[in-house]
Amino acid sequence: MLNITGTYECKMDAKGRLMLPTALKKQLAPELQDGFVVKRAVFNSCLELYPMAQWDLLMQRMNKLNRFNKKNNDFIRKFTAGVKIVEIDTAGRLLVPKDLVEFAQLEKEIVLSSAINIVEIWDKESYENIIAAGGEDFENQAQEVMGDIMEIPDGLS
Template structure:
């Protein structure tokens, strides 16, 4: 799967259905046949939409964990809690189950935000708070996370 690009605002209806914006649907086109996995985020009050190929790669990594280590079992259980296989229907809609809507605190207005190879689904207000520079100084975060990368061959400067 290629990198997914973009941030899109849309609405979710009372049944938990959202219309995938056309530019995002076009990027996800390769995965439409295989379906997607929708899950709770580990670190944020949002949901993560994995194209099935990306989910399978993640499961290959997780499957390497030793299941005779309690911490690993606890992690797997929590990581996969609430996981749902979902499809984008012929009308371009995605159905979010009520338990996942409740987890993410999704109301009516949502944000679909690309996160490299997955899409995060946020309640709009929670998303705005998560990117608020008054909470986390993005310049400091960028320096800490990206500042030690060797940029000789990757073009990042």
């Protein structure tokens, strides 16, 4: 299972290209050959970069949805809106499609943030704002989401 780690700042040029930081590129090295999918995030104004293997797993799951159920069909359409297959070139650059740059309001300063098995692509200011917002809410959310997990095989808490 892929487990990407880290938050990285980088710059995007006027053509929408960004250079992957070396540490992130090393983590993604096994995935570089197969390519990536970039899409709009569901809950935030950022983008999500899926290694192709992770995208394929997600699509297998979504393919089980009944397309004759309108809610499912509408969800699939919205979830896959703007999806693009992208590659990281030999120089380690990723070209972000223009429509997705506009969606995420990406400017020159970018943050690449690991989200377990994908990478979120944020405008730096938007990322800093969302991280700074709701400190007390995060405490409650952490307790609600992680507080009941009891299985700790390696003894960490």
